[in-house]
Amino acid sequence: MNNRAVPGEGLAVIEEYDARGDVYVLDGEIYSTKVANIRINRKDRSLTSIGLKKPFPKPDDEIVGTIDQVQKPFVYIRINQLDGRNVGVKQTAVLYMKGSVRDAPAGREGDIIRAKVKLIRNAMLFVRIDEPELGVIFTSCSKCGGEVVPTGRSFVKCTRCGHRDYRKLAMDYKSGAK
Numbered sequence: 001m002n003n004r005a006v007p008g009e010g011l012a013v014i015e016e017y018d019a020r021g022d023v024y025v026l027d028g029e030i031y032s033t034k035v036a037n038i039r040i041n042r043k044d045r046s047l048t049s050i051g052l053k054k055p056f057p058k059p060d061d062e063i064v065g066t067i068d069q070v071q072k073p074f075v076y077i078r079i080n081q082l083d084g085r086n087v088g089v090k091q092t093a094v095l096y097m098k099g100s101v102r103d104a105p106a107g108r109e110g111d112i113i114r115a116k117v118k119l120i121r122n123a124m125l126f127v128r129i130d131e132p133e134l135g136v137i138f139t140s141c142s143k144c145g146g147e148v149v150p151t152g153r154s155f156v157k158c159t160r161c162g163h164r165d166y167r168k169l170a171m172d173y174k175s176g177a178k
């Protein structure tokens with residue numbers, strides 16, 4: 001039997017094993033309630049399902065998040081997605097912006113940004129945006145909140161008030177795409 005279980009996959013019948021852990025029994029068959037590792041003990045004829053912990057980000061994983069706070073030179077990002085999957089846990093990533101263009105933050109509060117995990121230190125997650133496809137994927141005018149359009153590679157211009165502002169835009173940025 002496979003040692004890895006996914007929910008809804010029949011593992012065994014209750015005549016074979018005493019089911020323990022993250023399991024449920026339906027019509028005499030044992031199912032795991034979570035993505036889990038399965039441990040079989042033949043001595044006491046038990047099957048134990050041990051649910052896997054939430055995956056923790058590792059270097060080069062891609063995240064998508066909302067900029068929570070900008071405190072130069074740091075940008076704090078609330079992670080919404082890790083490698084394309086929505087994450088249920090509240091986790092913050094930190095983007096260090098010193099030495100970037102004009103020393104300006106990559107975006108402003110409320111922007112949606114795509115980044116990659118750079119390193120993890122003391123449970124702090126640091127991210128980077130130094131690739132063309134990384135950067136702001138949704139933003140609005142920092143003066144009036146109006147819709148903006150990109151002008152050049154690193155600037156946006158408000159269609160309402162004309163304010164021009166720096167952003168590190170992702171290559172596939174398009175205004176209004178959220």
Ligand SMILES: [Zn+2]
Binds near residue numbers: 143158160
């Ligand atoms: Zn504006």
